[in-house]
Amino acid sequence: MSSAFDSSILQDGGIEGVLFDIDDTLVDLRYAAIDAFLVMVSDLLEGVTADQKRTVAQDFADDGAGAYERYMAGEISFLGQRQLRLNRAFELVHREPLSTAAYLQWAEKYESLVKESWKPFDDVQAHLSALTTWGIPYGAVSNNVEAYQRMKLERSGLSGFAVVIGSDTAGAPKPDPAPFLAGCAQLQIAPARTLYVGDNPVNDVLGANNAGLVAVFLDRESKHSPVSAPTVSSLEELTALLSKSIVVREHP
Missing domain, CATH: 3.40.50.1000 (HAD superfamily/HAD-like)
Known part of the structure; x- marks a missing residue:
């Protein structure tokens, strides 16, 4: 209530x-984050079911990693907090996180997509x-x-x-x-x-x-x-x- x-x-x-x-x-923003995330992991998470992908997309959007508060506290960068959220998403479906170089490419494309979904x-x-x-x-x-x-x-x-x-x-x-x-x-x-x-x-x-x-x-x-x-x-x-x-x- x-x-x-x-x-x-x-x-x-x-x-x-x-x-x-x-x-x-x-x-x-939650809708935009989920929508962009699902597009960006479609090829990266082959073999993961659609339901699992949506679950980790929601965790990413809801910041299950608790990373954004660390960004607000000045502990990590904006890109750093997003990387922690992505790493957690991969861990939830037992996949290895992206390398730093691969993540930076992912983040650039994700940013463009999420802006389109705002x-x-x-x-x-x-x-x-x-x-x-x-x-x-x-x-x-x-x-x-x-x-x-x-x-x-x-x-x-x-x-x-x-x-x-x-x-x-x-x-x-x-x-x-x-x-x-x-x-x-x-x-x-x-x-x-x-x-x-x-x-x-x-x-x-x-x-x-x-x-x-x-x-x-x-x-x-x-x-x-x-x-x-x-x-x-x-x-x-x-x-x-x-x-x-x-x-x-x-x-x-």
């Missing part, structure tokens, strides 16, 4: 700006349009490099983000307060009047709350344990809830 959405946080036009996580909140979730455009109609400014705060995430938004057809904060520009990754506060500063909205929407209970929900923002947990597949924050299963649901309490502002 999800925590009930406490509509009292939205009363009296209390929300004046919205910040979003990007990966698997706005952009279906797309927003079906409910994103309508939600952003509603915010625009209401005169509510919005932006994004992400645990990745700002330039890369801006490119991801643009290639996904989400070009309306003037405010994009990356872990590099904020000087620290979520759940540190710095990126959240940097986003609020660029929106020119006080943290207490800024909604933050994300899919990670720790990096997004706990981080935003600790920074003084109003966190909303987006649990699209209802696969997480309940969290101590308002929870929605889609941005369509959030749009409906906001529509009941948002005070429409004039566009500047």
Whole structure:
């Protein structure tokens, strides 16, 4: 079960700006990663069943290796974390990992494919349009490099983000307060009047709350344990809830 959405946080036009996580909140990165991975291992994992390939593709996309947090901590490079995830995938089906040279070639092709598969979730455009109609400014705060995430938004057809904060520009990754506060500063909205929407209970929900923002947990597949924050299963649901309490502002 999800925590009930406490509509009292939205009363009296209390929300004046919205910040979003990007990966698997706005952009279906998991789908893109699985899709590109399956193409890239079709010849490398001959003899492995389709079901096994999908299982390891999902593990790769979900970072069963726990590599991305090590990248965020500065322990390994971006390519290094992806290599660890690929090595784990091969190990799960009892195959030898690629050599470093072969991996670098694989990574280059994978990157090209995954970019082609980036797309927003079906409910994103309508939600952003509603915010625009209401005169509510919005932006994004992400645990990745700002330039890369801006490119991801643009290639996904989400070009309306003037405010994009990356872990590099904020000087620290979520759940540190710095990126959240940097986003609020660029929106020119006080943290207490800024909604933050994300899919990670720790990096997004706990981080935003600790920074003084109003966190909303987006649990699209209802696969997480309940969290101590308002929870929605889609941005369509959030749009409906906001529509009941948002005070429409004039566009500047």
